[in-house]
Amino acid sequence: MEFDDAAEAYAQHLARVRRLSPATVRAYSADLRDLSATVPDTDVTEVDLEALREWLWRATQRGDARSTLARRTAAARGFFAWAAETGLVAMDPSLRLVAPKRGRTLPQVATADGVRVMLDGLAEGASLGDPVDLRDSAMLEVLYGSAVRVSELTGLDTDDVDFDRATLRVLGKGSKERVVPFGAPARRAVEAYIIRARPALAERTSSPGAGSALFLGTRGARISPRAVYDVVARELGQVLGTSAVGPHALRHSAATHLLDGGADLRAVQEMLGHASLGTTQIYTHVSSERLAATYRLAHPRA
Structure with missing residues (x-):
């Protein structure tokens, strides 16, 4: 089988059998296309x-x-292990392929004051009533207030919001x-966005998927991750x-600020939807480095 055909079959396997997220499937498919060019x-x-x-x-x-x-x-x-299991290759050539060690890269984190000034500025602009400004203010408040991923934000429907309990139901x-x-x-x-802005945006499209979507783009369809990236940037x-900078920086900032404020690491893990506590622990490193930086600046014998 040609390599490209096998790579396409593997992508279908990841999506339909292993049920990996669309973003993961796209990333692995892009990697295999890059290999195909070689x-x-x-x-x-x-x-x-x-x-x-x-x-x-x-x-x-x-x-x-x-x-x-x-x-x-x-x-x-993963690809060649699957190819060996399905009989496409007699021997897995990647068994001795060594992955480079990953260096620890701390995420970008804004200060709590910086985020507050940004969100207050957005709220002030939204008070004038422009539908897009109202949407942008609501989106960034949700991204920071709930620490959801951009894919989770864009996937929200109106009935995923429980205003009485102040919770969101997200698909991670x-x-x-x-x-x-x-x-x-x-x-x-x-609430302001749903009442004052969403109806005006919804009128701009006949898209069948826009009826349930919480956040809409300027053309009235469900907003895309790219559009959210542009607003955050x-x-x-x-x-x-x-x-x-993208939406993940708001997620990083929210997690770090929660830990700075005394939140339990296990609770933050649950909120972020991390499968492993080790993934969440990177934010303890961020908090520690912020503490060390403050110490160096403030302590007379630092």
Whole structure:
């Protein structure tokens, strides 16, 4: 079987059998397309360990991050393990493929004061009644107030919001559902958006999916992750001093601020929807480094 055909079959396996998230399937598929460019028009049985090592070496030469190299290694290993199980190859050539060690990269985190100034500014602008401003204010309040992922935010429907309990029902990675709380400012912003802005945006489309979607784009359909990225980059970018920032920075900031305020690590794990407590622990490193930086600046004998 041609490599590209096998890669497409593997992507279908990830989506339908292993039920991985669409984002994970897209990432692995992109990695295998990148490998395909290194071994063009090749039968899957002809790809050996040296070809895989050459592929990773080229990626290092163009400056791919270690995290990207590690993911690509995982994609190749998963693909060839599946190919061996299904009989497409007699031997798995990726068994001795070594993933580079991942360096610990701390996430970008805005200060609590910086986020407050940003959200207060958005609320002030939204008070003038523009539908898009009302939507943007509500979206960023929800992103920070509930620490949800951008995919979870864009997947919200109107009936996923429980205003009485101030909670959201979200569908996370692996199609796992969880309920997360959000604060009073987010509740006020979402209520204002639903009453004053969403009907005006909904009139702009005949899209069948827009009827249930909570957050709508400027053309009235369910808002896309790309549109949310643009809003966050514009607004939070002013706080962090860079436009290279996305919705995950608000999630990082919310988690860090929760731990700074004394929240239990296990509770933060549940709120974020992390499968492993170890994933959540990165935010304790952020808090520790912020403490160390404050100490160095403030203590007379630092």
